[in-house]
Amino acid sequence: MNQPRRLEQGGLVDRERPVGFRFDGREMQGYAGDTLASALLANGVNVVNRSIKLHRPRGIVGHGAEEPNALLQIDRGAATLPDRRATQTELYEGLEARPAVGRPERDPAAAMGALSPFMPAGFYYKTFMSPRGWWERYEQVIRPAAGFGYAPDGPDPDIYDRRNAHCDVLVAGGGPAGLQAALSAARGGARVILADEQARFGGGLLASEARIDGGPALVWVDAMVAELAAMPEVTLLPRTAVFGNYDHGFVGLVERLGDHVPPQQRTGPRERYWRVRSRQLVIAAGAIERPIVFGNNDRPGIMMASAVTTYIRRYGVLPGRKAVVFTNNDSAYATVAALRAAGASVVVADAREEPGALAAAARQQGVDVRAGSAVLSAHGRKHVTAVTVGDLARHRHERLDCDLVAVSGGWNPAVHLHSHIRGPLRFDHDLAAPVPAPGPEHVRSAGACAGRFDLAEVLAAGAHAGAAAAGALGFEGAVAAVPDTQGADPVPGALRVLWRAPQPPEGKAPAFVDLQNDVKTSDLALAVREGYRSIEHVKRYSIMGFGTDQGRLGNIVGAGIVAELLGADLETVGTTTFRPAWTPVTYGALAGEELRELFQPVRNTPMHEWHVARGATFEDVGQWKRAWYYPRPGESMDDAVRRECLATQRGIGALDYSTLGKIDIQGPDAVTLLERVYTNNWQKLAVGRCRYGIMLDENGTPIDDGVTARLGEQHYLMYTTTGGAARVLAWLERWLQTEWPQLEVYLTSVTDHWATLSLAGPYSRDLVRDLGTDVDLDPQAFPFMSVREGHVAGIPARLQRSSFSGELTFEVSVPADYGLWLWEKAFELGEPYGITPYGTETMHVLRAEMGFIIVGQDTDGSVSPLDLGMHGLLSNRKDFLGKRSLARPDFQREDRPQFVGLQPEDPETIVPEGAQLVRNPDQTTPVPLEGWVTSSYYGARIGRSFALAMVNGGRERYGERLIAWDLDAGAIPVTVTAPSFYEPPQG
Amino acid sequence: MLLIPCPWCGPRDESEFSYGGEAHIARPREPESLSDAEWADYQFMRTNPCGWHREQWLHAHGCRRWFNVERNTATYAIRAAYRLDEAPPHREDAL
Incomplete structure (x- = not known):
């Protein structure tokens, strides 16, 4: 295999170790030590990619992070990486690369280049604006022709690690300045992390013929690295990009552990995301030639x-x-x-x-x-x-x-990391480029990134920066010796x-400022002609410096040209803001292992396995897995829900109610807290009784609701919605700590402590009796909305008589570990009563038949309890959170959307939730909106479909016919009713 | 990411905290005696300074205590954290 442009000798590649790879389907060979870019050049490959907009042939321009063109697709399948800069991709055996845009040689879209004069900045916005609404059609044609790279074809098979670390001094960049800084800080006793994005430390010295201390520069580099590696408090991170410099010393690094190894030989994580808190930061990031x-x-x-x-x-x-x-x-x-x-x-x-x-x-x-x-x-x-x-x-x-x-x-100092945390810049007239001005105290730039290029000066500046960083933390200064240098580059x-x-004599030719984004000088001129003055606006209009390029190569030049066009100086025009990330970071690295089952905890109730065995389907409510419904063989969801609904009316329906949020409230001021956070009165609630409450935010909007039971003189148990438990606890804690610290109240989340069976239906009392209890179940002794403590089936239990279904209901709560046992016992003894498990869907139907709201489904941030018809729950006797807002004129309006019921004219038709309510859908648009549907079901107990809705001034409109309109379902005639459909049985 | 000095637990990552907005906005003692404008002022109006700002934070994934912080909204520097029952460490005119 010949490498026509490879020199006979020289360089850091190992000619004894050939490495085979493929580019665009062609077999090629490079050497160990090559990057993909150097190997492509050695093989005489000129065109490596096509440009994004004009599909012009493009070759390799740079040798590192600044490369704008050679963005290649590496390997195939699920592990493929798009848009990898060939200049930063180490060659390995079997590497397969192809262009991220088009084909290098015969590109089907190459004709775009001829259209260049007709496609200036803003071309797409101006050209495809009309007719109105047609952008989606144009987009289908334009999108496939644009974009960089190809998405992986499956879930990422690699794993990614994350590590948190602390250090005294973080050194970003392992060239001459960085090595000197790290050694100076480390010799002073500081904990040091030295990171460099290349596989090998040395930075610019890797391509230098300078001599340091009388020997080749790389001998000096190796000695420095060896000394650092031997120090226990020093962490050396090659192949690690410092991609972001954030507040308070937080720095993001990504270490590429597997990208240089053939995929089949990779072991362990592919990348590691380092989250570092560094007390001092030395930036030695070098400079980028422009x-x-x-x-x-x-x-x-x-x-x-x-x-x-x-x-x-x-x-x-x-x-x-x-x-x-x-x-x-x-x-x-x-x-x-x-x-x-x-x-x-x-x-x-x-x-x-x-x-x-x-x-x-x-x-x-x-x-x-x-x-x-x-x-x-x-x-x-x-x-x-x-x-x-x-x-x-x-x-x-x-x-x-x-x-x-x-x-x-000329050269642009790499001020990016300095700028990430708003480090100020100063314009250096000798370099015609911004350089770091003294900025946040804990950050120092040294070497070329500070505008110093002379090797001897760089070595000295690095040593001093490292010593100063360590010194600022109280470590004894130990400035590393500044070695002699000869033969450094100019x-x-x-x-x-x-x-x-x-302009050339033959006339205009496209002249590119930003190669990656195909931005030409003429685009900048157009932007200026059209009135853009701020460089930030010119950037966004022309897209100069967008994408993964972020203007590393072209932005200062672009700003310089804009300055010329405006007749201003570059110092005044300034630069666009450098933001993280310095180079792109994969989502894999950022996500780490927080995927799938590790993304969020899953909460299962003690009875979960029973539900699974019974064939339940589940729905996610917050982090909980709740049984949704229990289909029998051959049953549809609809069938199952209707059967479950009827079971609660005719026999016993059993619901796993364990997920409900439970907050134990104790203390002499417990009732005062309830009075302030709930809209209704709590002072007269007797021990052993319970009451429904709704809580509002200060805007007067419901945030949660539920039943609270009084267990003792100073002891309450507050139930919250399943999804609202944490939010409500935080809400109560906040008010207690910030506004009412004088209240003596103790809150404990006891959601997971209790397993709760809700037994609903005419035989529920019989079943509790059969299970055996020392609680008097007589309706006189244990009336509706009461709570009792005692035993059920020999287990300590709380029994509560509250109901969202209207049926006779006993909620039995036992310590969580007894939950499954009691649940199974209840099903064993309940069989003669037709005990049937039901899930959240049936629960929703039953509560809706009663006209009970779900906060967040039937309500949103615009709905008040007045709109819900809850006037009886609003105390006149006291203040409560949100009360003052209810008196605002807008909340008092009579024509506001109000909570009502709807009966479809066809009792089998279920109106889609979210359907819009209008008088006549055939009116000329815009059709006045009368309301919208919030909940809608088939009610098995009432034998027909029904819905809950918000209707303008709805409480005065019972009996009125409206049309529910939905894009898919069309027009459905409905009648406005009171929001209550089911007549509960007596007893 | 900020490093927030919880008065109870010491410096911790911002990801452990949640933000509570401007501090020292007392809930009116008698909301019903307020005009709509006064109530709106309590609910919605904030100083929103460019510079030092006293604000509430909750160590949500730690001690679950609310406390106050003096943070510079321009530089994100934090110069003080103090308990709710403590007076602000800097005078008002230093804000």
């Missing part, structure tokens, strides 16, 4: 100068043999040297009129350096074949054949600001 914009500057073969240097020196790959280096500063002369050393010919277009000593030295070595010149445009389609080079005054121009263009427009000095080259 391009200069020119015509057709997106052609494959046009790369960042630093990327060219890196591919040559680190990977032993020469991306082209005939190179044009286009620069406006000194740093690209490292690329000139690297290209020449690798045997390439080089022409330099240096934008500076007086390029200085480095250019002079290059000339002396025979390099053609053209001062005051720029690359005006590139030629070639799938690969650059020539450029037009001209002087900036546009007097002369010349076409030069080439197969590589290396561009350096710094980006003597910059001549140049954001874009002049």
Whole structure:
């Protein structure tokens, strides 16, 4: 297998260890130590992707996180990763990559490129706005042509880990500054975490020929890493991106544990999300070289100068043999040297009129350096074949054949992590870029990300930042020695600001500011013409810096061009806000193991297994699994619910009521609390009695309801809805702590302590008697809405006579561990009475037949108890939460939606819940709305369908005919009635 | 993510807490004597400053105690946490 662009020697790849991989179906070979990008370049692959909007062919531009084009789909199936930057993907045996957009060679949508002049910023919004409502149709055509990458075809088979960690000093970036910082802090005694997104520490030194302490830089790096690794309080995290810097020292890291290993050899978690609290943070994130914009500057073969240097020196790959280096500063002369050393010919277009000593030295070595010149445009389609080079005054121009263009427009310090926590920026005029200004006290930037590029300075700055961070925490300062350096690459000095080259002589050509999002200079010009001034607005209109790119490569250049167009300076225009994440983080890493059964706790009642064995279907109510209904073989849900309903009327229906929220309330002021949170009166409730209550928020809106029993002089048991238990407890606690601390009341959640059987029906008393109890069941001794404590079947029990169904009901509560036993006993003894288990669906039907509301189903945040007709529950004698709001004029209106019943004219027709109520659906639109349906069922006990609803001024409209209208069901005639359908039996 | 110094438990992750809005808004003693505007003021109107703000927090997944915090809404810095029965540690004019 040949790698046509691989150099005979040099770099950190191991030529003894070939690695086979596939790109777009073609078998290729790279070496251990390659990234996917370096291996593709070595194989002579020019086009790796298509651009998102125009489907222009695109090649590799960068060598790290800044890469905008080489977003590839890695591997297949459920474990596939979309949009992985090839520059940050380590090569492994069997890796399979394909473009995330289109096909590299023969792309079916390539014609989009020809439409480029007709598709400026805002094109979709402007073009597909009419006719009204047609966007959905256009979308079906547009969407498949857009987007990056392909979703996995199944649930993620990988596992992801999460770890919480604390440290004194977190160092983000393991280049020369980061290594020095980590060692200085660690020697002072601080607990240190050093993270770097690459597999190997060293940062820029990995592609440098500098010598440190008289030896190769990487020897020094290895010694530093070895010393750090030997320190017990230091954690080294290679392959770990610091993706977000959040408040109070919280930092998010993602460690890629398995991505560099062939899928079948992966063991353990694929990624680990580190949630770190660091007391001090040293950012040593380096800098990103920025391009200069020119015509057709997106052609494959046009790369960042630093990327060219890196591919040559680190990977032993020469991306082209005939190179044009286009620069406006000194740093690209490292690329000139690297290209020449690798045997390439080089022409330099240096934008500076007086390029200085480095250019002079290059000339002396025979390099053609053209001062005051720029690359005006590139030629070639799938690969650059020539450029037009001209002087900036546009007097002369010349076409030069080439197969590589290396561009350096200066450097942008990577201020992202500093900016994440609103660290202020300062404009550095030498760099023409923002650099960190002193910001949050616990954060320091060191090295290139602080605008310092000279290696000796970087090493010193890192050491001082690490020592200062440790020192701020009281550790003894121990500044790591600053070693001697020789042969470091030139710094980006003597910059001549140049954001874009002049227009080429052959006329306009698309000039790209943001390659990933296909944003051109002309799009920015359009935005400015249309009146956008703020860079944040220009960004959103042109989509510059969107997506996974986040403007790492192009944003400063874009801001510079906008500044030119506005006639302002870049410092005034500023930059868009850098927000997390620095690079994309997978959902898998963030979700970790909080999936499926570990996503949320599941709560089962003590009788759960019985329900399962009995074939119940379940519904989720909050975290609870509640039996929904118990179908017999061959029964539909409807059949089952009707049978269950009738059982409560004719025999005994048994409901597992254990999930109901239960709050034990004790203390001398317990009744005062009830008086304040419930709308009705509680002072006269006798021991052994219970009462229904509804509680409101301060807006006067019901938030929960239920029955509360008085168990003793200062002892109450409050029942809440199943889903509302935690919320109600928190509500009571809040008022007790914040407003009424003088009340002596003790609240205990006892929901899980009790198992409750609700036995409803004419024979329920007989069954309780048969089970055996020491409670007097005589209706005179134990009337409706009473509670008794005693024993049932020999078990300590509470018996309560309250009912949502209207049937004779005994709620038997026993300690939870007896629940299943008692439930089974009740079914054993209840058989002669036709005992039938019923679930939540039947419960809902029964309560609706009685006209009892479900808070949150029949009510919403606009409904008051007045609307519900609960005037009798509103005490005049006292204040309660929400009472004052009920006196607001709007709550007093007579035409508000009020709670009513509905009878469909056809007793078999069930109106869909949520249906709208109107007088006449054939009226011209908009049809006036008369109300809406909140609950609707077939009532087996009343032998017909019925519904509950909110109807405008409904209490005055009983008997009126309305039409319930639903998109699917159509028009259903109904009659307004009182919200009560079932006449409970006496006794 | 904030690090909130619960007066009872010490510094804990924000994820253990829930937010209660502006502190020191006492419920009126006699709501029925208030005008609609006064009642609306109690219910809805908040100072919403850019800067130091006294606010209520609940250590919901901890001691379940409510307490007050002085937090800067611009920088998210927290300079004090105090119990409900304690006076604010900074004078009003320092807010």
